[in-house]
Amino acid sequence: MDQIKEIFVRKDLCMGCHSCELACAVAHSASKNIYEAMGEHPMPKSRVYVETVSASVPVPILCRHCEDAPCMHACIAGAIHRTADQAVVTDADKCIGCWTCVMVCPYGVIGRHLEARKAYRCDRCQDRDQPACVSACPTKALVYQTVTDFSKDLRRKAAEELSRGEGR
Amino acid sequence: MAANQTYVIIGASAAGLSAACAIVKTEPEAKVTVLSEETDSPYFRPMIPFIISGEKSPADVAMTGQGPYQAKGIDLRLNTRVVSLDTHSNQVKTKSGDTVLFDRLLIASGSSPYIPRDIEGTGIKGVYALRTLAQARDAAQRSSSARHAILLGGGLLNLKAAFALLEKKVAVTLVVYSPEILSQLMEPDDAVMIRQALEHAGLKIMTGRSAKTIVQGPNGVKAVILDNGVDIPCDMVFIGKGVRPCVDFLKSSDMEIDQGVVVDPYTRTSRENIFAAGDVAVTFDPVTGNRVVTGLWTNAAEMGLCAGKNMAGDPTAYAGTFGVMNATQVAGLPFVSMGQVHPGSGDYEVHRNVSGNAYRKLVFSKEGKHLVGLVMVGDITHAGLYRYIMREQRDIRRVKEKIIGQTLTSAHLMYG
Amino acid sequence: MADARVPRKKSLDPAVNQMLAKAKKENIQTIWDRYETMLPQCGFGDTGLCCRHCLQGPCRIDPFGEGPREGICGASADVMVARGLDRAIAAGTAAHSGHAKHLAHTLLKMATGKTKDYRIKDEAKLKSVSTRMGIPVDGRSIADIAKDLAMAALADFHEKETPVMWAATVVPQKRVDVLLKHGLVPKGIDHEISEIMHRTLYGVDADAVNLLLAGLRCGVADLAGCYMGTDLADILFGTPTPVKSEANLGTLKKDWVNIALHGHNPVLSDILVSVAAQKQDMAKAKGAAGFNLVGICCTGNEIMMRHGIPSCTHSVSQETAILTGAVDLMVVDYQCIMPSVATVAQCMGTQVLTTMDLCKITGTDHMEFSEEEAGKKAEEILAMAALNYAKRKGKPVEIPDVKTPVVAGFSVEAIVAALSKLNAVDPLKPLVDNLKAGNIRGVCLYAGCNNVKVPQDENFVIMAKKMLKENVLILATGCGAGALMRHGLMDPANVDALCGDGIKAVLTAIGEANGLGGPLPPVLHMGSCVDNSRAVALAVAVANYLGVDTDALPVVASAAEAVSEKAVSIGTYAVAAGLPTHVGVMLPVMGSPLVVEVLTKTVRDVTGGYFIVDLDPESAADKLLAAIDERRKGLGL
């Protein structure tokens, strides 16, 4: 089976511009267009959150699509399931807005749409080739790769740094 | 481990089905039999208030094929009540007299409502201790022509039932013996906002009162007489006074029972091949280490998952659960309550914060190093993070200000 | 899922597409590649919800209500958007009036004998403009009048006793009254620009409507800058009259010394054109057939209008001129010169020469131009180009075989002169009569740039074609004119195919009366972007003739593919003049419902004009037609 692609965060590259958040909200709007999305009801919401470690260190946080996802097991309505490509997704039609998932997600990445009374979170953009946040990130702090490719890239980068250090 | 073990599970709900799915996932060839005394196919029990209100149909709340309950090939036997367990011959006997042999057994029989003996007339038609889909269907029908319901007990279950009834235009009076509603989940001061919201939504709440007698009329219940002698007409009564583990059928076995079935951190009972999970099991509080029996879907599903893995030979320790761990939204107010929520005047460091439409109470250990309990009303942002740091018993001194101010994010925990 | 903003095609122009194929083959990046790399663009900037006006910033407001709802200073989305828009208007105004100021200085230097290379080409216009400015002309020397006019022009930049004269004297009295009533008469052009900078500073104006009113006033100052630019350029270089020329990359010639003149101001380009005409030998000495000057952007419009110099390309496709490999020297002054020309030129071995201190580009050569030594500098530039040709000679070039005939040069004076052939006593009468009779349903001005977000020329061409069929008289300036000329809309031969019967009859009658043996072109080229003033002048003339204000006229404007902040300021003065004004790309204002409401609706109560933002050319044209009809109805037509 092909390895599944995931969204990885390269924290050091995040500039804190929040572009991913906007792109995410637009990707989850009815119109898929920022100008119209702003006026939609229910208001489209971002599922990625640019949080800060400290004032100068931003970091995007989003659903990990955990193995044995606590949210999925906790949901009292059966509204959360895992798709064939391993994304853990919330079915808004089934969600009753009891927020049990919010209470158990250890990453705090499930949003509560108060107007619609629905929980929402990253679905890795099921209808796109590449998640909108990844496309939107101007510095490529978010990447969409398989675990293997991502760790390969990390190793390559480490090796480059090492050899640069030795050359000095 | 020998392949093709025979697994038998008593109870087809959160714990039982989670375990069954975990077993099938770990050992696809396994033979899994699930015995349920109910005649309905498994359903999401916490959803039954929506059956009363009519917002959902029984098909909407079915478990099979929904959420994590996707496993195929499970032998589910409905209308099959287990009456006894023989741990020596590894078999259970059903009400119809059949015996079912097992290599490994999971007891996931859940719990059933506690009915106080000092109330007279609890057996009258129209009196409910809501637990099953069958009862909910019946209550749905009765509520269509009912005008007034009296709900005994101020817990979450009754609040959910109350809103279902309001939805059906049935007036509701909550009779609560404690000084305040939700006394299991919070202290009276914590409940102020919720109480206001409930009353605003049209609930009538009487605290410090209890029912003495339920009075029968030609069409079942017709009134409730309170401890002060007041007689209130009504056509439905709901008893929400907590639950007790379903262990009666184990009486004749040698299982260790302490309220519920006692298990070790690997969900195993005193018998090597017998496990228990969910409402029926006695588990432990990760902070205090004390034994607890819970009535929580979240706990049942998670513990069942663990049990399934352990049974299928993938040793998985259960992290334990707080006796209190609830999230919900009533009358437009979301709230979360978990862990040590009744610090009283005990040895704890407690922070309370009221602002606008939000209230929170954070309970830290005496030395201020661990978060041990919280109540959040109105704004439950990042509640899961708090559960995580409580359960893992993280030393939180570095991020304490953020915890108190509710500005903590997982960024602080992961990278801080 | 495809991103909605990646255009389906890059350009409607086959010449441009041919060059883009070449760029792709040779791995040279163009604006379209850079645009794709930029996608998706930042939504905060896109909606105007990003502010860097103070050092506590940057701030951004979350349009989805989850994040910040106001800036660190407390600025609301409305304030943030209005401030940003104001600064764009101020920047556009600074550019147009900077161009005009440069001409005023040139005129002054000429009048005081500091330069011998310029002279007054249109004395009549010098006198008429001076008279309008209250400068006595009778019995005075040309130099004296010119000096006074130059001083009057420079005086219009700062705050003084009188309002900005190039605004107050160029619109009907009724319009002056409207502007006065709402405090929209500028006190000085530079004053308005700097006041915008002041009020949009940290902690000053925080009332979106007040900010927008100041933006409108600055827009009126922009009209003054443009109008002054046109007046002074006409005086110094001649008022355009109809002239035949050609457009597109096919106007480059392999065996000639090709010099592309790019930018805006005729101060340099006009001199180069006349010196080149005299110095063809310099080119021939290097084995070339001669100098072939071509224009890009508004420089191209200026020298096409006055000298019939062909236009090579415009705006978004400026890099493609260099991609031919046939340009020996690109000479630029300022505005709309993409810094990327330096890189593309390096790839193609082309030399780019900057000439103005305020516009240097790393990776290009610079030769500071001065009016005092204009002729000499022009000769040096020609020599440089000839030398480059000698090096290029024999090397392969790829010049798309694409060019279109153009008839340009329609200044207001030229239009009136042409009309006077129909009615010498009352030249505007035939125009107004046709308007009344419905042969001319209305007038639409196409202005502005080509924006990479739109397939090049698509909005202009679709809209203009649709409106011509509906008998709208079409005027064009700037790169909008460039777009329409490339697609044959300024070729009289296409009148039959393109125009509705009414407008066809009008264009034919005027053409025949002027001995052209055929109609005027379908679209009348009025000049560069400062020359939007000519369109205003024409509208004012018609309004005065009818005795109405400009906001009563069935006249509309469209910047269908706008890019520059200059387009924003032009749009603003079009609205200030009372015109329904279409913009075919998103302005960064969507983050404020209030600002959108004011720009598209409420402002109508103030000036009679309003913005129409519509990205779809078909429906935009429909809206403009509806606006025209509404105004016809208002006039009882």
Ligand SMILES: Cc1cc2nc3c(=O)[nH]c(=O)nc-3n(C[C@H](O)[C@H](O)[C@H](O)COP(=O)(O)OP(=O)(O)OC[C@H]3O[C@@H](n4cnc5c(N)ncnc54)[C@H](O)[C@@H]3O)c2cc1C
């Ligand atoms: C109305 C309502 C709302 C609730 N809301 C929430 C909520 O919001 N959040 C939350 O965490 N929890 C909630 N709960 C509690 C939650 O439903 C239970 O904690 C959960 O169902 C426990 O799951 P379980 O698998 O352990 O047992 P159960 O769901 O009790 O299932 C046990 C099953 O075993 C069967 N059984 C018992 N004995 C035998 C036997 N001898 N032979 C065969 N079958 C047997 C029973 O009939 C039952 O079907 C709610 C409960 C109710 C009734």
Ligand code: SF4
């Ligand atoms: S929402 Fe939270 S718990 Fe659920 S899969 Fe995502 S990260 Fe895990």
Ligand code: SF4
């Ligand atoms: S909020 Fe929705 S998705 Fe989350 S647990 Fe409740 S029903 Fe399930």
